[in-house]
Amino acid sequence: MLPNIDLNLLKLFASLYQTASVSKTAQDLNLSQSACSHALTRLRQRLGDELFIRIENKMEPTIFAQQIAHNVLPAIQQLTDGLKPFEPFDINNDTTFTIATTDYTAWCLKPLIHNFNTSFSNVNLRFVSLEQRIPQEALQDNTLDFACGFAHQQEKSESIVDLLWFKDKYVTALSKQHPLASLQTLNITDFLTYSHILIAPWNETTGIVDTMLAKMKKARKVAITLPHVLTAPYYLQNSHHLLTLPNAYAEQIAQQLNLVLRAPPLAIPDYQIKLYFHKTRQNDPKLKWFIEQFNKFIKL
Numbered sequence: 001m002l003p004n005i006d007l008n009l010l011k012l013f014a015s016l017y018q019t020a021s022v023s024k025t026a027q028d029l030n031l032s033q034s035a036c037s038h039a040l041t042r043l044r045q046r047l048g049d050e051l052f053i054r055i056e057n058k059m060e061p062t063i064f065a066q067q068i069a070h071n072v073l074p075a076i077q078q079l080t081d082g083l084k085p086f087e088p089f090d091i092n093n094d095t096t097f098t099i100a101t102t103d104y105t106a107w108c109l110k111p112l113i114h115n116f117n118t119s120f121s122n123v124n125l126r127f128v129s130l131e132q133r134i135p136q137e138a139l140q141d142n143t144l145d146f147a148c149g150f151a152h153q154q155e156k157s158e159s160i161v162d163l164l165w166f167k168d169k170y171v172t173a174l175s176k177q178h179p180l181a182s183l184q185t186l187n188i189t190d191f192l193t194y195s196h197i198l199i200a201p202w203n204e205t206t207g208i209v210d211t212m213l214a215k216m217k218k219a220r221k222v223a224i225t226l227p228h229v230l231t232a233p234y235y236l237q238n239s240h241h242l243l244t245l246p247n248a249y250a251e252q253i254a255q256q257l258n259l260v261l262r263a264p265p266l267a268i269p270d271y272q273i274k275l276y277f278h279k280t281r282q283n284d285p286k287l288k289w290f291i292e293q294f295n296k297f298i299k300l
Contacts, residue, residue, distance in 0.1 A: 186263070
């Protein structure tokens with residue numbers, strides 16, 4: 001068990017052993033010589049040994065003090081090294097940021113990633129699959145630096161910080177051959193008459209559309225469930241299915257796949273694309289640098 005001893009006395013011991021001078025030790029520790037002498041007296045009493053004996057105007061260590069120095073000084077140095085502040089982040093060193101994403105959130109990050117690739121040649125961005133909405137453990141233990149996911153409401157968490165990338169609405173897509181394609185406005189009856197494609201990134205059985213329908217005491221029929229936003233619109237071709245998906249991607253793919261886009265006939269909250277990181281790493285210089293660049297970019 002660690003002895004009950006004031007660490008300040010050990011600092012005094014270390015300095016006195018190295019300087020062999022009470023006055024120099026007092027200067028090192030920003031103490032008066034009187035306070036330094038009193039501290040040495042306490043240490044002698046605590047350890048039951050003279051520790052240092054004045055010989056020819058030098059404080060010479062006793063054999064016990066030499067034993068302490070052999071065992072304790074390296075530990076004090078380790079403590080000193082271990083308690084140093086973080087090293088500043090150096091962008092000139094090769095650095096990898098690991099970010100968990102879904103297929104869609106990786107697609108959303110393209111402008112930011114392009115900016116990083118153009119501006120910071122030593123930065124490598126590694127995307128891995130986001131297997132749960134907010135992987136708290138992996139963000140805490142440094143397996144991940146960030147997770148890029150989405151939410152439909154303001155979140156409060158004791159352990160996770162989020163950075164807003166952008167907000168967007170949902171639209172309902174259908175093929176131009178669909179019986180409803182000629183309608184400029186979908187009503188709820190039409191919406192529920194036909195089967196739907198559900199996007200479920202984490203293998204959910206329901207989505208935000210189902211949640212909002214349930215508030216209306218209604219339900220839809222799901223014909224296909226997929227984990228990926230980017231492939232889901234391809235399943236509308238040659239089908240009578242409906243797909244409610246993020247507008248940002250729907251507008252990009254609609255012309256290529258001969259799709260028409262309509263406003264859903266029910267209130268669906270906008271989604272928010274966010275970067276998540278763990279609160280225990282808020283002062284990590286590496287993450288602070290990335291967040292600073294992120295905040296600069298979204299203000300452009």
